[in-house]
Amino acid sequence: MDNQNNRDALDQALTNLYQTDIPDGYRAAWRAAVQREEQTPMKQPTRKHPVWRVALPIAAALVLVFGAITAGNLIPTVVTDTLYSAPAPQPNAARKAAVGTPYAATESEASGANPTDYAALSSLGMVPSDNSIQLTDSQTGEAFGGGSASSGTDTQAAPSGTVTAAKVVRTVDLTIATTTFDADSDAITKLALSTGGYIANVSVNGEASDRMDRTAYYSLRIPSAQLDSFLAGLADVGRVTYRNETSTDMTTQYSDTSTRLKTQQDKMTRLQELMKQAIDVSDLLEIESEIADTQYEIDTLQSSLLTIDRDVDKSSVTLTLQEQSAGDTAKTVELSLWQRIAGGFTASIRATGTFLQNLLVFLVMILPALAVIALVAAIATPLLRARRRRRAATPVQLPETGEEGKPAETPVATPEAPPTPPEPPKA
Amino acid sequence: MSELLLQKAQNGDADAFTELCAPYEGLVYRHCLQMLKNPADAQDAAQETLLRAYRSIGGYRAASSIPTWLFRIAHNVCLDVLKSSYYRRERFSLETLREGGFEPADPQPTPESRYVRQSEQARLNEAITRLPQEQQALLSLRYGDGLSYEALANALGMNLGTVKSKLSRAKEKLRGLLPKQ
Numbered sequence: 001m002d003n004q005n006n007r008d009a010l011d012q013a014l015t016n017l018y019q020t021d022i023p024d025g026y027r028a029a030w031r032a033a034v035q036r037e038e039q040t041p042m043k044q045p046t047r048k049h050p051v052w053r054v055a056l057p058i059a060a061a062l063v064l065v066f067g068a069i070t071a072g073n074l075i076p077t078v079v080t081d082t083l084y085s086a087p088a089p090q091p092n093a094a095r096k097a098a099v100g101t102p103y104a105a106t107e108s109e110a111s112g113a114n115p116t117d118y119a120a121l122s123s124l125g126m127v128p129s130d131n132s133i134q135l136t137d138s139q140t141g142e143a144f145g146g147g148s149a150s151s152g153t154d155t156q157a158a159p160s161g162t163v164t165a166a167k168v169v170r171t172v173d174l175t176i177a178t179t180t181f182d183a184d185s186d187a188i189t190k191l192a193l194s195t196g197g198y199i200a201n202v203s204v205n206g207e208a209s210d211r212m213d214r215t216a217y218y219s220l221r222i223p224s225a226q227l228d229s230f231l232a233g234l235a236d237v238g239r240v241t242y243r244n245e246t247s248t249d250m251t252t253q254y255s256d257t258s259t260r261l262k263t264q265q266d267k268m269t270r271l272q273e274l275m276k277q278a279i280d281v282s283d284l285l286e287i288e289s290e291i292a293d294t295q296y297e298i299d300t301l302q303s304s305l306l307t308i309d310r311d312v313d314k315s316s317v318t319l320t321l322q323e324q325s326a327g328d329t330a331k332t333v334e335l336s337l338w339q340r341i342a343g344g345f346t347a348s349i350r351a352t353g354t355f356l357q358n359l360l361v362f363l364v365m366i367l368p369a370l371a372v373i374a375l376v377a378a379i380a381t382p383l384l385r386a387r388r389r390r391r392a393a394t395p396v397q398l399p400e401t402g403e404e405g406k407p408a409e410t411p412v413a414t415p416e417a418p419p420t421p422p423e424p425p426k427a
Numbered sequence: 428m429s430e431l432l433l434q435k436a437q438n439g440d441a442d443a444f445t446e447l448c449a450p451y452e453g454l455v456y457r458h459c460l461q462m463l464k465n466p467a468d469a470q471d472a473a474q475e476t477l478l479r480a481y482r483s484i485g486g487y488r489a490a491s492s493i494p495t496w497l498f499r500i501a502h503n504v505c506l507d508v509l510k511s512s513y514y515r516r517e518r519f520s521l522e523t524l525r526e527g528g529f530e531p532a533d534p535q536p537t538p539e540s541r542y543v544r545q546s547e548q549a550r551l552n553e554a555i556t557r558l559p560q561e562q563q564a565l566l567s568l569r570y571g572d573g574l575s576y577e578a579l580a581n582a583l584g585m586n587l588g589t590v591k592s593k594l595s596r597a598k599e600k601l602r603g604l605l606p607k608q
C-alpha cells in the first residue's frame with residue numbers, strides 16, 4: 001500500500017515537475033529558424049576532426065615507442081666490457097683490455113720471446129701464471145735434439161730418424177651458444193688454463209647489450225693429454241651447437257723430416273771436416289758457402305719438427321662462443337618445448353622491462369621540451385581566452401556553422417516568430 | 428518514425444525536419460529549462476538545439492532514437508551556454524537586478540508553500556539530472572508530453588515491453604536517488 005502511494009506520489013511529482021508550458025514564441029521561432037536555415041545550402045555532415053581523433057593517439061603512441069627505442073639506442077647500457085680487465089697498466093695488451101677493446105693476441109705474441117707481452121697476457125689470464133709454457137730460448141733456439149721441454153705424448157724423435165711413437169695432431173672446432181656470455185667466457189678461460197693450456201688468440205665482437213649478440217672467437221692450445229677432459233668440461237658451458245674433431249697422423253712426415261735432418265747434419269759434419277783440411281782459399285770459400293746453406297736447411301727442418309712436436313703436444317681448439325638471447329633460444333628447435341616456452345617468456349619479460357625502462361628514460365629526456373611547450377601554452381592560452389571574450393562581447397548572432405556538441409560561446413537570440421506558427425503534432 | 432521523413436530531412440527539407448522533431452520540442456525545451464533554470468535562456472537554447480539538429484541531421488545514423496539524439500544535443504548546448512562568459516555575465520546582471528530590488532512575479536500564494544514546492548522540485552530535479560540521458564528523455568516524454576507507452580515505444584524505436592521496463596527502472600532509480608524524507 002505504501003509502495004503504491006509512493007509510486008503515485010512520484011508520478012504526481014514528476015507530472016508537476018514536467019508540467020511546463022511551452023512558449024509559443026519558441027515553437028514558432030525554431031521553425032522559422034529552420035526554414036531560414038533551409039535557404040542556405042545544406043552543409044554536408046562533417047565529422048569533428050576525425051583525422052585528428054585517430055591520428056593524434058597513434059602519433060602519440062608512435063612517439064613514445066620510437067622515443068623509447070631511440071633512448072634505448074642512444075643511452076649506453078654498459079660503460080666497460082668486464083670480460084677482461086687488467087689489474088694494472090700494462091704495455092699494449094693490458095691497455096687494450098682496459099678500454100674494453102676486444103683483445104686479439106696472436107699465438108706468435110703468446111709464444112714469442114717478448115717477456116713483457118707474456119707478462120701482460122699472464123695478467124689477463126690468457127696464459128698460465130706459473131709459466132708452465134716453456135718459451136725459452138732453448139726451445140726456440142739452437143739445437144733440436146737437446147732435450148725438448150715438451151711433455152707431449154710422443155717420444156722425441158731422435159736425430160737418427162727413428163720415431164718411437166705416432167705423431168698425431170688433433171684439432172677441434174667447436175661452437176657454443178650461451179645466454180650467459182660473461183660467465184661462460186670466464187669458465188672457458190679457467191678451464192683452458194686449468195688443463196695447462198693457453199689461449200693463443202681471443203677476439204670478442206660486439207658489446208654487452210640487451211641485443212645479446214656478442215661473439216667470442218677463441219684459439220686455444222690444450223695439452224693433448226688433457227684434451228678429452230677439456231672437452232668434457234665444456235659440457236657445463238653453454239650448449240654445443242657444432243663440433244668437429246680432426247686427427248692428422250704426422251708420423252710419416254715427421255720421420256721424413258727427421259731423416260732429412262740427419263742427412264743434413266751428417267753433411268754438416270763432413271763439411272766441417274773438409275773445412276779443417278782445406279788449404280786453398282777458394283776451397284775455403286766454397287765450403288763456407290756450402291756450410292751456410294746446409295745450416296739454413298738444418299734450421300728449417302728443425303723448425304718443422306718443432307712445429308709438429310708442438311702441434312702434437314698441444315692440440316689446437318678453435319672455439320666460437322655465441323651469445324644468444326632467450327628469444328633466440330626460443331627459436332632453437334633442438335630444445336624441448338618447455339625450454340623454448342620458458343626462453344620465450346623470459347625474453348618477453350626482459351624486452352618489456354627494457355622497453356619500460358627506455359620509455360622512462362625517454363620521458364625524462366623530453367622534459368626540457370615539455371617545459372618549453374608548457375611555457376608556450378601558458379602564454380598562448382590567456383591570449384586565446386581574451387580573444388574569445390572579445391568575440392563574445394560582439395552583438396549576438398546565430399552561428400553560421402554548428403554541429404552537435406560544438407561549443408557555442410553565445411546563447412542564440414530568439415528570432416521573431418512568424419505570424420501564424422504551425423501547431424506541433426501531439427502524440 | 429517515418430524513414431521517408433528522415434530521408435527528406437537529411438536531404439535538407441525543413442518541413443520534413445519540423446514534422447520529424449516537433450513532437451519532441453517540449454522535451455528539448457524542458458531539458459533546457461531544467462538545466463538553465465531560466466525560461467528565456469531555455470527558449471534560446473532549445474531553439475539552438477533544434478537548429479543544430481537540423482544542420483547535423485545529415486550525419487544522423489539512427490544509432491539512437493530521435494528524442495534521445497535531440498536530448499543529447501540539448502544537453503551539449505546547455506553545457507555550452509553554462510560555460511559561456513556571456514551567460515555568466517547575464518546571470519550576474521540578473522542577480523544585480525535582484526539585489527537592486529527587482530523580483531519577478533511568482534504565482535505561488537504564500538512564501539511557505541512556494542518554498543516547499545521549490546525545494547521539492549529542486550531535489551527531484553537534482554535527482555533526475557543524475558539519471559542516464561535516455562531515462563531522462565523517457566521521463567520527460569512520458570510526464571511532460573504525456574506520451575503513451577505505445578507512443579514512447581514508437582518514438583524511441585523500442586518495443587512496448589522495453590519501454591515499460593525502462594520507465595519502471597528509471598523511476599526506481601529516481602526513488603533511490605531522492606533523499607529520504
